[in-house]
Amino acid sequence: MTSHLSLTGVFPVLPTPFDAQGRPDTESLRKLVEYLVRCGVDGITYPGVASEVGQLVPEERQALVDIVLAEVAGRVPVIAGVSSSDAATTDRLAVAATKGGAAALMLAVPPDRKSAAEQIAYFTQVAQAAGDTALMLQNVPPPVGAGLDPEVLLEILAAVPSIRYVKEETLPSGQRLSVLRAEAPTNLLGVFGGAGGRYITDELRRGASGTMPAIELAEVHTALFKAHREGDVDRVRALFTRMLPVLNVQAVFRWSLTKYVLKKRGLIADARQRMPGPLLDAMDMADVDAFLADIDDLLLPQDQLP
Numbered sequence: 001m002t003s004h005l006s007l008t009g010v011f012p013v014l015p016t017p018f019d020a021q022g023r024p025d026t027e028s029l030r031k032l033v034e035y036l037v038r039c040g041v042d043g044i045t046y047p048g049v050a051s052e053v054g055q056l057v058p059e060e061r062q063a064l065v066d067i068v069l070a071e072v073a074g075r076v077p078v079i080a081g082v083s084s085s086d087a088a089t090t091d092r093l094a095v096a097a098t099k100g101g102a103a104a105l106m107l108a109v110p111p112d113r114k115s116a117a118e119q120i121a122y123f124t125q126v127a128q129a130a131g132d133t134a135l136m137l138q139n140v141p142p143p144v145g146a147g148l149d150p151e152v153l154l155e156i157l158a159a160v161p162s163i164r165y166v167k168e169e170t171l172p173s174g175q176r177l178s179v180l181r182a183e184a185p186t187n188l189l190g191v192f193g194g195a196g197g198r199y200i201t202d203e204l205r206r207g208a209s210g211t212m213p214a215i216e217l218a219e220v221h222t223a224l225f226k227a228h229r230e231g232d233v234d235r236v237r238a239l240f241t242r243m244l245p246v247l248n249v250q251a252v253f254r255w256s257l258t259k260y261v262l263k264k265r266g267l268i269a270d271a272r273q274r275m276p277g278p279l280l281d282a283m284d285m286a287d288v289d290a291f292l293a294d295i296d297d298l299l300l301p302q303d304q305l306p
Helices: 025-038 059-073 087-100 118-128 150-159 173-182 200-205 218-229 233-253 255-266 282-294
Strands: 044-046 078-081 105-110 136-138 165-168 192-193
Touching: 025 059, 044 059, 059 078, 059 087, 078 087, 087 105, 087 118, 105 118, 105 165, 118 136, 118 150, 118 218, 136 150, 136 192, 150 173, 165 173, 165 282, 173 192, 173 200, 200 233, 218 233, 233 255, 233 282, 255 282
Parallel strands: 044 078, 078 105, 105 136, 136 165, 165 192
Antiparallel strands: none
16 A cells, blocks of 8 residues: 555444453454455544544554454555554554555644644654655544644645645534635645544535544445445435434444444444443443344345354
8 A cells, every 4th residue: 555545435443342351352353354344445444532542552552453454454445543642652653554554644633732833743753754654634623632723734734745634523524624625735635524424424515535434334334435426415315314313322322332233243242342431221222223223224234244
């Protein structure tokens, strides 16, 4: 994979499965990679916020990225998340992911860098470690990220040509995406949406290159993007509408929802999470079961799952 490859389409963020002892479950992680490839995704992202990346130590992160890259084996491009509050750790993760064949490196905008000059210095340092591999600037809202305004992002993009993609998650993402596309320098190849895919129709209308949702509805996101490429606006809207009940639950329960669905479908062995957050109770699970039944025709049949 070269850094100049134009990345577009659906790049779901893999979660990190954990076993009954709370350790990373590498067998389930490999199964999830295979599931995404069978769904026809355009690429894979790992790790990100949906991966509970803040609960992984650097050694775990590097080992798990190596496993993902090896399991993918070049079938689709992989965007590797290398964000860290420690600059040396970021550089080390960037070098390892680049050597492993990552197509791009995703970095969240650090919230402690208060000025454009500080942000530029940070991304310039990572760009040096990454060599010719493309960077993706992830603009996450506070408190996780800095939630930079488009004008500041444009200044950073102009100063660091290695940044070829932006993942815009600060709201309203669609309006911010429009500004970036209209005024960005030529090194910016595309802007991706995130936020679980909850604003995907608006982002696509405004020219988003792709989306990086959580994994639990990968088949539907892939079908939606296919319809978008074919210009079938009605089908895009219909698929989005059918996803909404699950996306609404995911907005509140995040990792709990994702892992519940994946365990229910036999794709991971255990639904436990390290990240603090609300857990589904029995009534929530019943709701999710009903919502999944409503879209069963859009999901891979059980006999086609890995």
